[in-house]
Amino acid sequence: MAVQVSNQAQELLERIWLETEEKGREEVELDRLGISPEDGALEELIRLGLVNVSEGVLKLTPQGYEEAKSAIRRHRLAERLLVDVLETGYQLLEERACKFEHLLFEGIDEKICTLLGHPKVCPHGNPIPPGRCCLEAKEGERVVAPLSDLKPGDKGKIAYLQASSSKELQKLMAMGVLPGAPIELKRRFPSYVFKVGYTEYAVDKRVADQIYVRITD
Amino acid sequence: MIPLGFGRRAFRRVEAREADFKIALVGNPNVGKSVIFNALTGRYVTVSNYPGTTVEVSKGKAKFGDKIAEVIDTPGMYSLLPITDEERVARSILTHERPDLILHIVDAKNISRMLPLTLQLMELEVPMILVLNIMDEAERAGIRIDVEKLEAILGIPVVPTIATSGKGIRELRERIEERMGEEEWEPSKVKLNPELERAVSEVEESLEGEYDVPKRFVALMLLQDDPELGAEVRSREPNPRRVEKKVSAARASLARSPVYAITMQRQRAADSILDQVISFEEARRRRFSELLGDLMVNPWTGIPFLLLVLYLGLYKIVGGLGAGVLVDFIEGTLFERYVNPYVTRFFEAIIPWKILQDLFVHDYGIITLGVRYAVAIILPIVGVFFLVFSVMEDSGYFPRLAMLVDRVFKRIGLNGRAVIPLVLGLGCDTMATIVTRILETRREKIIATFLLALAIPCSAQYGVITALFAGKVISFAIWAGVILFVFLLAGFLASRLVPGEEPTFFMEIPPLRLPKISNVLSKTAARMEWYFVEVFPMFILASVLIWIGRVTRVFDLLVKLISYPVRAIGLPPETAQVFLYGFFRRDYGAAGLYDVQREGLLSDAQLVVAAVTLTLFVPCIAQFLVMGRERGWRTTLAVVGVVISISFIVGFTVNLALKAVGFG
Incomplete structure (x- = not known):
């Protein structure tokens, strides 16, 4: 994207995205966001043609929509990277992710996304909008991939678990499916059969999607 | 065994004499727990629903020397932090019925996956014996375990068995008998990392009420957001709000979710113990049963x-x-x-x-x-x-x-x-x-x-x-x-x-x-x-x-x-x-x-x-x-x-x- 958007304006775009895309509103009132019409970031977005404001109500333009999506994506990828690879604590996560996301320029976000195996949700469980790299993802390039994308015979170590609820995470971990454990996929059909240590497990695709593996062989 | 809803009915003769001693068998599903239970108790068994649940618990009596022990076969559990009803019942037996001895039964070849539960159980500060069952499968897989060294590191008896053929059961009975008289109990505890230890001890120190289990155990469970222990705190603490505040402060101070962090730390502790006691040999060639399993x-x-x-x-x-x-x-x-x-x-x-x-x-x-x-x-x-x-x-x-x-x-x-x-x-x-x-x-x-x-x-x-x-x-x-x-x-x-x-x-x-005919x-x-x-x-x-x-x-x-x-x-x-x-x-x-x-x-x-x-x-x-x-x-x-x-x-x-x- 050609336009340069300041960090503050990007934060505002993300907040608008949350209100419109994730809470399902058509438009957002300025009052809801708690900003005045003279807000610097807002003026910047209007100037760049990313939002329209009329009668105190704000709406993303098609270009603004793309820009907001990409900002959200960078933010959540940054969170994933901080948590999964750099082991950052949740307390510091928000603050660091906000700084980190601005380093993920065009192109770098795709590399990080590929490195992480094209994750679908952030550590809080919110969706990460897919980028071009996710749609074109080729298996060979991956460092980390969900178990469901492995071929029978592939081996590796469990990189992280992306369970949709803490209960599911707890269940996986209690049964011995833990980050760092060696894992081998044995079958893909009719169910996924994999081996961790000396134990075999059978799971469906939904569970296999939650186990991310750092492939070694 | 798959539950059958026997109801609260004793259908075999139970020896009338009161037990002097209570032993609980604990372990994952598929580790041969019930075979060991049968080997220890013989014919005097009752199966009943655990009060207020549909989960079945088998109890039997067994003689060790001149003492009678009540042996409880707890439902299969993967962790002391329960997810299923079976696990809730199993934990409840351990924390409320307070057995005098816990037998933790593991599948020897999967010891690296199951040892973390041993470490967890040790937090209960109840005398324990670790039973390494299904040793034959471990040997076939080329796994050698230095039992004496493992005993020394854990500070509890470790007994290898092959329950289906009765191997090791006599030794197990002897070790149980030895432990029955003992009062002294000095378990070695897993030290978590400093960050977690700080969080645990802060919660532990804020507890003033009386509990059936050690306060460190209560603190660990509270950190992991266990609802049952949470309810217990509300009924046993003079000032539960203060404890709850301490728990949320401690949780917030942690880098990762406490369940994740504590589980990973325990696994690391188990792995470092096993590094010292396990050696590997070439596994024997593929067995017919594996081939048959693949065909199925x-x-x-x-x-x-x-x-x-x-x-x-x-x-x-x-x-x-x-x-x-x-x-x-x-x-x-x-x-x-x-x-x-x-x-x-x-x-x-x-x-x-x-x-x-x-x-x-x-x-x-x-x-x-x-x-x-x-x-x-x-x-x-x-x-x-x-x-x-x-x-x-x-x-x-x-x-x-x-x-x-x-x-x-x-x-x-x-x-x-x-x-x-x-x-x-x-x-x-x-x-x-x-x-x-x-x-x-x-x-x-x-x-x-x-x-x-x-x-x-x-x-x-x-x-x-x-x-x-x-x-x-x-x-x-x-x-x-x-x-x-x-x-x-x-x-x-x-x-x-x-x-x-x-x-x-x-x-x-x-x-x-191969199914055991008697079972x-x-x-x-x-x-x-x-x-x-x-x-x-x-x-x-x-x-x-x-x-x-x-x-x-x-x-x-x-x-x-x-x-x-x-x-x-x-x-x-x-x-x-x-x-x-x-x-x-x-x-x-x-x-x-x-x-x-x-x-x-x-x-x-x-x-x-x-x-x-x-x-x-x-x-x-x-x-x-x-x-x-x-x-x-x-x-x-x-x-x-x-x-x-x-x-x-x-x-x-x-x-x-x-x-x-x-x-x-």
């Missing part, structure tokens, strides 16, 4: 294998041996020739009124019908079925079957695990309805209960149905095809209509193991005992109800009522009676049909229609009562209404279709 899960070989199991297990053994040889002998020879004539003469002699004689003997009497059916027909069939089922269960075939059918089962709103109650339903639908407990969500339990009631014929029923179709292969194939189709279609529709979350499938696949026999005996205790009274009840119904002529009215839909699906009105009796015993119905057919009242087409409708028709009275107990009466009545409607609609359709193609 590959659809190309697994489905033929399943058909072979069904043919040999159900058709040849249950049908041929159970329904054929055994029933012929017990029913045909014992009852027809000796019991029935004798008791009939007896009751005719002592009771002058025919009406009252009918209650006990003649066509529908308690003894000549109820007892005869229960003992002479159903018990041999169901008993042989349970034997086959126990062999399948102990060999490890069910998890493989579950993974094979999971995809298909997802379409009918279930997950692969449901294959266990559904296969059991082919033996006895009543027992299978209880076993739906192993399914995780209420939605799955309802769908499985519904399918059992509708489209899974029990062994007694298909025993009679196969006889009905003797020599009529095409009719039999049509019957089987229609039932299978209705099963899939009804399941598919139920998965659309019953609200609730989609099921997930996640199962451990234990290695294929298979004791499971079969336990199931037959259950059957006799729970279902036998229903036969008697059914006989009494039939008698009352006939004497008061209520039955005539009901038969007349049922004859309308029966005529609508093209059957002679005589079959209406069959449907009514079918409710009292699923197989009565089929057997009644057998009589009607022998009188030559049914054409081939009518036979198919009648058999299909009757198979789908409402379950027997025993299953009906169990459904009410397990699922609630509202759900049960709804299921029964739907089942009756479907059975007649399908019967009607099959009748039209057969007429249209000119069958029979």
